[in-house]
Amino acid sequence: MRAAVVAAVLALAASLVAVVALVLYIDAEDDALAACNVGGPGIRVELAGAELAEINGYGGVQLANAAAIINAGADLGLSVRDQTIGVMTAMGESSLQVLDHGDLAGPDSRGLFQQRDNGAWGTYEERMDPTASATMFFEKLAAVADRGLLPPTIVAHRVQVNADPYHYERYWRDAVAVVNGLAGEDLAALAASAGPSPCSALSVGAVTAEGWTSPILGNVRYSSAFGQRVHPITGQLTLHSGADLAAPDGHPIYAAADGIVTVAGPSSGGNSGYMVAVDHGGGVQSRYVHPWPSGILVRVGDVVTAGQQIARVGSSGNSTGPHLHFEIRVGGIPVEPIRFLADRGVELPGTRRATVAAAG
Incomplete structure (x- = not known):
């Protein structure tokens, strides 16, 4: 009788281990797929009184601006991938600095995202405000069709209309590092979203x-x-x-x-x-x-x-x-x-x- 009970308990334990293993596997897979899922969970960053160590050459005010971008995305209910695309875009446009000048192609461009004074990007004050400018960027990003299936640089290009659609690609890894660093955890889904597996859209997209x-x-x-x-x-x-x-x-x-x-x-x-x-x-x-x-x-x-x-x-x-x-x-x-x-x-x-x- 005792042997039968022990055997039953061991069988139950084995089944529970299998269930736990299955749940862990599914959770890990879901984490990785979050990078391809526009509805995946976003994050929020709290920097009050925090000492900001440099991350991949970005520090101080640049990281504070990155945090503002991340939180603007969180306020709109966007995914961590969307938030990281925002950080990547600002890196490519302004090196995460609130610039009060443009360039030859857009002399009226201002702010983190170099948004122009053409009526589509709010007031001068909004373009110069990290949270407001990021919110305007994300509102347009949210309207990009199939953005969860597109490489990050192409999503950014659909919003910014840069002359080079692949301009932002070089900033993706730094953006991932900054978001990981500010979040204080390894968001493995981000790394998956820029390359092979599990995002089939991105594993086949390279030339x-x-x-x-x-x-x-x-x-x-x-x-x-x-x-x-x-x-x-x-x-x-x-x-x-x-x-x-x-x-x-x-x-x-x-x-x-x-x-x-x-x-x-x-x-x-x-x-x-x-x-x-x-x-x-x-x-x-x-x-x-x-x-x-x-x-x-x-x-x-x-x-x-x-x-x-x-x-x-x-x-x-x-x-x-x-x-x-x-x-x-x-x-x-x-x-x-x-x-x-x-x-x-x-x-x-x-x-x-x-x-x-x-x-x-």
């Missing part, structure tokens, strides 16, 4: 040495492969000349490599609705099919760079729902796009098994 990148980011669904198939609308057996990636209507589409736009409108024949085509030279062309007319963001003749947004996901033409139909053509002939990108170091989101199969 490879060959100059290629993913045309779409985020938690999209690989819905149809390249090759012969029965068309879901016509019922005919035809060549599906690209890969389909289902995504929300309006989701960003990016140029897969540098090139020149050769089509930005109706597709040939019209059955595929609207599309963008980019000539990359050497007989290589990429195609981005099914955006709505209003979702085409470039014109024929435009020079685009790898990672530049060129369209938004739609469902024009013969389509069963919003998705990107992505094609690669070499010498005018469609080729398997997943394998083509994989050979250049790029993995389309949601296609890992397909990539392995294509390489086999």
Whole structure:
């Protein structure tokens, strides 16, 4: 009897350990995913009477300004990732200093975020006030579509409209260090948000040495492969000349490599609705099919760079729902796009098994 009781207790203890381990695993995963989740928890920093040690070259008033930015984000209920984007942006604009001057591009720019006197950024006093200027920045940041799926520098660019969308990228690690330091804890989710895993949007967003990148980011669904198939609308057996990636209507589409736009409108024949085509030279062309007319963001003749947004996901033409139909053509002939990108170091989101199969 006693042996049976002991065995039952041990079994219960083992199950509790398993439950605790599962909870810890889920919590750790949730912490990491918080960097990709716009609704993740923010933080608040209290500096009253605190001695501020220098963090990555930033100290004193700069850190006090960073704290004001963080707390402005907290007041709006934003995530720690959003708050860190705010700190990163102010680093890139003013080195976390309240500047009472602009530059040649914006002589009327003022404050931590170099906000201009154009009616969009409040009064002079508001632009020169750390909390007020950060609040104005965050109010515009909160309106950025899919910001949880975008690299931090692109989110900042959508608000600031800097001439270089990647200007802020160099400040991200310092911003993470400053937020960690002011919070007094290691916010591991921040580090995850700038690079590989678990944010699929950010693990596929880099431009490879060959100059290629993913045309779409985020938690999209690989819905149809390249090759012969029965068309879901016509019922005919035809060549599906690209890969389909289902995504929300309006989701960003990016140029897969540098090139020149050769089509930005109706597709040939019209059955595929609207599309963008980019000539990359050497007989290589990429195609981005099914955006709505209003979702085409470039014109024929435009020079685009790898990672530049060129369209938004739609469902024009013969389509069963919003998705990107992505094609690669070499010498005018469609080729398997997943394998083509994989050979250049790029993995389309949601296609890992397909990539392995294509390489086999």
